[in-house]
Amino acid sequence: MKQPIKHSWAEPYKMKMVELLKMTSRPQRLKAIKEAGYNTFLLKSEDVYIDLLTDSGTSAMSDRQWAGMMMGDEAYAGSRNFFRLEKAIQKFYGYKYIIPTHQGRGAENILSKVLIKKGDIVPGNMYFTTTRLHQELAGGTFADVIIDEAHDPESEHPFKGNVDLQKLEALVKKHGAKRIPYVCIATNVNMAGGQPISIKNLKEVRAYTKKHGIKIIHDMTRVAENAYFIQQREKGYEKKSIREIVFEICSYTDGATMSAKKDALVNIGGFLAINDWDAFEEARNLVVVYEGLHTYGGLAGRDMEAMAIGIEESVNDNHIRARVGQIEYLGHKMTEFGIPIVKPIGGHGIFVDAKQFLPHLSQDEYPAQTLAAEIYIDSGVRTMERGIVSAGRKPNGENYYPKLELVRFTIPRRVYTQAHMDVIAESAYNVFRKRKSIKGLKMIYEPKYLRFFQAKFEKLK
Ligand code: F0G
Secondary structure (H helix, E strand, O other): OOOOOOOOOOOOOOOOOOOOOOOOOHHHHHHHHHHOOOOHHHOOHHHOOEEOOOOOOOOOOOHHHHHHHOOOOOOOOOOHHHHHHHHHHHHHOOOOEEEEEOOHHHHHHHHHHHHOOOOOEEEEOOOOHHHHHHHHHOOOEEEEOEOHHHHOOOOOOOOOOOEOHHHHHHHHHHHOHHHOOEEEEEOOEOOOOOEOOOHHHHHHHHHHHHHOOOEEEEEOOOHHHHHHHHHHHOOOOOOOOHHHHHHHHHHOOOEEEEEOOOOOOOOOOEEEEEOOHHHHHHHHHHHHHHOOOOOOOOOOHHHHHHHHHHHHHHOOHHHHHHHHHHHHHHHHHHHHOOOOEOOOOOOOEEEEEHHHHOOOOOHHHOHHHHHHHHHHHHHOEEOEEEOHHHHOEOOOOOEOOOOOOEEEEEOOOOOOOHHHHHHHHHHHHHHHHOHHHOOOEEEEEOOOOOHHHOOEEEEOO
């Protein structure tokens, strides 16, 4: 019988330079993680073999981007690279006015200060740590309006990033539309496991918010990955290019905050984009207080040039297919090993369900934090907790108890090979086999804000 023709994807790039990695022994890793207070954020990167802490700022830039770095116009005001960046954002995303910022949270700070008044409610399709904190610091309260399936790691819903319109409507009825300055819509929702929102749902949210005079602000940090899932899963979008889908997504929103350190393939940078002149004018006033002049916003000219080029590369169909394809490869491997992961496989990493992996630990024993430390000890692979530690405390001091208790294996873009993916899955399996003997952690130091970055732990006896 004839075999069907297989069309494997492969990376649409090749290597021109490599960075050597340090290999460590188990005793070295045991010492390192203990010194880091069992917090993978506090490890020295030199002690890490494969670094899956984040996909943020960890991408490999292309030769075109590196060449662009040499074309930096390091003028304090009116740099040529700013105008290049502005043009790229207008061309590929369609937003009118833009302000560069040093990274995503710089844009979130300014946006929250411009749009949120004390006592306002800000609905969003699941929280993100820095986004919610800036909303709270501006006097607002975040309200989760994502569909229930997003909180269920087992649900195979193809668009777990969707908004539940009934939840949104209930908020409007309870608080009144005037108390809701905008709905924050994240594309490829990070905390849900890199899960997309559909165009259909986004259009519904647009129609509803328009009726009530509420803006939509787009957290477009991973918009290209979201567009890929729309292309693969949503009826009518099979033949559209990623570039077209990205543009269409943006067209249903009034502005955006962007951490360009993710999809836009740069090591540092972000921006705030907005279509409303008045809001832009105020943001332009504020950026000089917090970031720098409105034509550099905390970035060097060369950073803005690399970002402009990265934006264009990020909406290339071959790029994004290989990007998500690599994550799917790792996810399938883990599933074959019986490791419980969030499904469907997301766009920027694999999220292991630590509650199922370590069912003998209570949430107060930090199952995801524990698991991330164990994986590091096993192989030098660095992952990150996304559970109760990341969720932090409510303004009244109580702990948030998120339903999802996850360890994120985040894949940097264009950095690791398929062989690295094999090593990662095998290490997760190694820990999985001895999971019953794993003990939890106790928090011994807790910082006030975004505690997951600097908290320290001790092993429970
Ligand atoms: N929004 C989302 C959805 C993010 O994932 C991040 C960063 C930000 C905003 C903030 O951007 O870091 O440039 O200030 N996420 C990183 C991560 C830190 O590891 O998931 P930033």
